[in-house]
Each structure stands twice: as structure tokens, then as C-alpha cells.
Amino acid sequence: EDKVVQSPLSLVVHEGDTVTLNCSYEVTNFRSLLWYKQEKKAPTFLFMLTSSGIEKKSGRLSSILDKKELFSILNITATQTGDSAIYLCAGRGTYKYIFGTGTRLKVLA
Amino acid sequence: DVKVTQSSRYLVKRTGEKVFLECVQDMDHENMFWYRQDPGLGLRLIYFSYDVKMKEKGDIPEGYSVSREKKERFSLILESASTNQTSMYLCASSLGAGRADSYEQYFGPGTRLTVT
Numbered sequence: 001e002d003k004v005v006q007s008p009l010s011l012v013v014h015e016g017d018t019v020t021l022n023c024s025y026e027v028t029n030f031r032s033l034l035w036y037k038q039e040k041k042a043p044t045f046l047f048m049l050t051s052s053g054i055e056k057k058s059g060r061l062s063s064i065l066d067k068k069e070l071f072s073i074l075n076i077t078a079t080q081t082g083d084s085a086i087y088l089c090a091g092r093g094t095y096k097y098i099f100g101t102g103t104r105l106k107v108l109a
Numbered sequence: 110d111v112k113v114t115q116s117s118r119y120l121v122k123r124t125g126e127k128v129f130l131e132c133v134q135d136m137d138h139e140n141m142f143w144y145r146q147d148p149g150l151g152l153r154l155i156y157f158s159y160d161v162k163m164k165e166k167g168d169i170p171e172g173y174s175v176s177r178e179k180k181e182r183f184s185l186i187l188e189s190a191s192t193n194q195t196s197m198y199l200c201a202s203s204l205g206a207g208r209a210d211s212y213e214q215y216f217g218p219g220t221r222l223t224v225t
Contacts, residue, residue, distance in 0.1 A: 042216035
């Protein structure tokens with residue numbers, strides 16, 4: 001059965017800290033791994049990863065995929081209170097996206 | 110910008126009522142999806158559609174049906190609402206196969222449905 005597991009479930013850090021969020025996956029006909037940020041409403045897209053070992057970067061956020069170990073991480077450096085959100089990862093198969101339950105990140109001022 | 114809209118942000122219905130949730134996207138996307146999101150369970154796929162009049166069951170289709178008569182519109186139907194269908198419902202769309210960025214999903218704002 002397809003599954004995506006995220007860890008930790010929740011995390012509380014202080015502004016300026018660096019955090020690493022983890023995502024492991026088992027997805028039939030795996031195509032890509034996606035990361036989303038969800039604040040109070042709909043998830044917004046962060047990254048899509050298709051190749052192992054190639055880091056994708058956007059400002060203070062970066063992510064990398066390991067297709068051998070079926071694993072991805074999302075790093076956030078110099079965290080800010082605006083980074084407080086639920087971070088979702090999803091593995092995409094042929095059509096379907098399998099989501100993890102998310103990591104709830106809270107950044108304290 | 111891609112826009113995915115849902116017919117209601119909040120909805121309260123009674124047990125046994127028939128409920129329609131509508132989703133419209135304005136970017137000519139082939140694929141559309143309905144999820145429900147519950148605390149501790151993440152997003153779970155109810156149904157998806159990869160073309161007009163085509164539909165596929167997701168992981169939790171029981172108690173739901175869908176309709177896609179036009180490319181831009183994907184409706185979720187609760188034939189007889191029950192309290193265990195109280196949830197946040199999210200619609201999403203994406204382009205079809207053939208483009209490198211075609212697999213990013215764009216989400217609507219969600220409908221919080223309460224069944225009493």
C-alpha cells in the first residue's frame with residue numbers, strides 16, 4: 001500500500017533556528033516528491049523533486065530527494081515567525097498524490 | 110495565476126441531506142482532485158478525474174460521488190450526508206502529462222463542512 005510518512009509530527013523552535021523536516025515514501029510508479037506549506041487555508045506549493053541528489057532552493061528553504069533511500073528533507077534556515085505552518089509532503093504516482101500527515105512547525109519570536 | 114475556487118467556505122448540513130460541493134479552475138487543467146483533510150490523517154484522496162466525464166476512485170470514495178461534465182468544473186456529491194463526513198474538503202487541479210511542471214497541484218481555499 002502506498003504511504004508517505006513525515007517526521008516529526010510537530011516542532012517548536014525559536015526565530016533564527018534551522019529546522020529539518022523529514023519525509024519517507026513508498027509510492028507505486030513514483031514520479032515526484034512535492035512539498036507544500038499550509039497556513040490557515042489551502043496548501044501552497046514549495047518544491048517538486050524528481051531527481052536524486054539535486055538540491056532545490058528558494059530563499060531560506062531548500063529540499064533534496066534520495067530515491068535510493070525513498071526519502072526527502074526540507075530545510076529551513078534562519079526561521080521566522082512567518083514560517084509557522086503545517087508542511088506537507090506528497091509522493092506522486094501515475095495520477096495520484098499520496099500525502100503525509102504533515103509536520104506542524106511553530107516558530108517563536 | 111492559477112485560480113481554483115470552491116463554491117462555499119463553510120457549510121452546515123443535516124444528516125441525510127444531499128450535499129453538492131463545487132470546484133472550478135480557470136487554467137484549462139486536465140486533472141482535478143477532491144481530498145478531505147482531517148487532523149492526524151492528512152489529506153486523503155476521495156476521487157480524481159483526468160478528463161471530462163472520466164473519474165477514478167481515490168482511497169476513500171465510499172459515501173461520495175463526483176461529476177465532471179465540463180473541463181473546468183468538478184463536483185463532489187455526498188448522496189446522504191453523515192456526521193463522519195464532517196471535514197475540510199479541498200479541491201485541486203493540475204495540468205496533464207507531457208510538461209515538466211505539469212504535476213504541481215493547485216489547491217482551492219477549502220470548504221469546511223459540518224454535518225449535524
